[in-house]
Amino acid sequence: MEPEVQNQRHGSRRARAFNNYAVAASRPMIAAVGRGAQLSPRLLTLTRPGVNRGIVAMSPAPRGTRITTVRERASDGQVRGEWTHESPMLGGAIPDPLTGRKIIYYIHGSGYVVCSARTHRGLVARLARSAGMGAFSIDYRLGPEYQWPLGGDDAIRGYRWLLSRGFDGSQIIIAGDSAGGHLALDVLAANHRDGLPQPSGMVLFSPLYDPSFQLAVDLEAGGVRDPIIDARAARTFLRFYTGDADPADPRMRVQVTSDMALPPTLIQVGAREVMADDARAIDRNLREAGGTSTLQEWPDQGHVFQMFPYFTPEARKAVHEAARFITER
Template sequence: MPPITASNTEVASGLQADGSRRARALNAYVWRATRPIMGVLGSVPVIGPAAIPLMRPALNASLSATSPVPRGTKTTVVKQRVDDGQVRGEWTHEAQQFGGAIPSPSSGRSILYYLHGSGYLVCSARTHRGLVARLVRRSGIGAFSLDYRLGPEHQFPSGGDDAIRGYRWLLDQGFSADQIIVGGDSAGGHLAQDLLAANHRDGVPQPRAMVLFSPLYDPVFDVACALERSGVHDPFIHAASAQRLMGCYRGDASPDDPRMRVALTPDMDLPDTLIQYGSREVMADDARTIHQNLLDAGGTSTLQEWPGQGHVFQMFPYFSPDSRVAMREAKDFIGRHLL
């Protein structure tokens, strides 16, 4: 089913179509896979913060298994100390590219800087390797996926600090901002907004473009909870439980912290942006809010709503036919911004 696309002057309206049979199967599978951490007993999360690090490996392995990595993908792990901390992540590209080495700034080619979700609590560059590899496949570019610090071991704004540090590390390696396209899903979408605001504040040049899947606007999760109360039933996420679990990362941070709900302003140099989200997710209003914020700040944004789809459905090409179509749309967008 094709997406509903909003222009730069409007926001797509929501649909509650069930989607294809495979999309429904995906929704059911991910719900089962994530229930140990997202599941609820009434409105109370089944597990506490101490159990999250223990359950993370099994959940990550389950998600990785359903998001295959294309054949011929090469990865190179990065773990490097820098003046203000550490940069961890991995380079991903096709094995025959760059002579088997990681992308070089001297090539003049674009790269993708990817910030994964989920909820600042789980996932990694490894869980999202398949998604990232498909995004850059046959494009002639490589991607650097960041492994940022997660809660509850590390709290706000650790992940945001790592995302800013990773971007500036790429600049220090010799990549120009014009070579960098930022991508992110879920919490990674929130990190991307925080990165734009930090770049503006510190006079650092902005990336060339940005592509976001089911991005998070409000880490307090009030926006998602309000949408859930209105009758939207997400196949993956119980908003009230997610709100409590995300508190493991937020800690004592104030909802009014400017890095919590990031403001985009007309004096910012904002990158051209594509936002995709599923019509069934409780974070749909987060995506619509980010889109509108970009427009209100004078930026350019395209918003695509995919009927019948859930949260970050693009990760699962075997379950959702629309995943492959959405990925082609995203790849076409990235292709229009390549150097």
């Protein structure tokens, strides 16, 4: 099945204006990488708080969003994250598995080295509110302080923590963006390996398939120019987490197989982004393994455009599409 091309041939004027601004703003960093500037682990650690504050400012949570922070010991480590409460119309409480209602388990992205549940609070709150359910966002360990596969271990632990609280797989929709999409696949593979129930659906925004970033570098070399990320610079950041991990390791390029119980999946990707081939690879692999997958390519959109509803109106439309998919599960 061919990917869906959303609504129209071109994106909105506002989206194209935002893309032009983002390209201009990112040129100094891209030029520095091209000149061989050293992006050291220490520099990344020092600049991460400022980067995160900027993302929060550009993607604020809707008014009335309620959060409960989670810091709990699990059998094999700590679970850190936050609940985004259900909407006031639905009681505003932390979801109770005994109600039988669904929840979203969200895994944030941004190259395994920046961002957090807080930076993605706006996106998660909009998605959860539109779908009419609560959400749990995991905070996993980031590079350069921690390296592969510790972030994936945390994502797997978070899902199992939800199961230990009484949620069944049929009550969980797993969702993630960018690197979080890759970690969502890691969760599915771990569930299959250990005989645990899979979630009832999966939503991926601009998901990463190949953490070596070779797919993205090749796509950029072919002429694709993402307004949000540069493939060469992003590969440098990814290596702060992946280190010397073997690109062929099954937890690097996660394989889905026909013997897996694969949840119905929606994948949204910006048609202008260098990670579009990653999304296409995931969609193809899911369908070849016998799963159900819908790939939506949104014209004139860059990486995880759903984060920025105040800059591109397509962000709101895409989140509503994702929420509709979730409620249909």
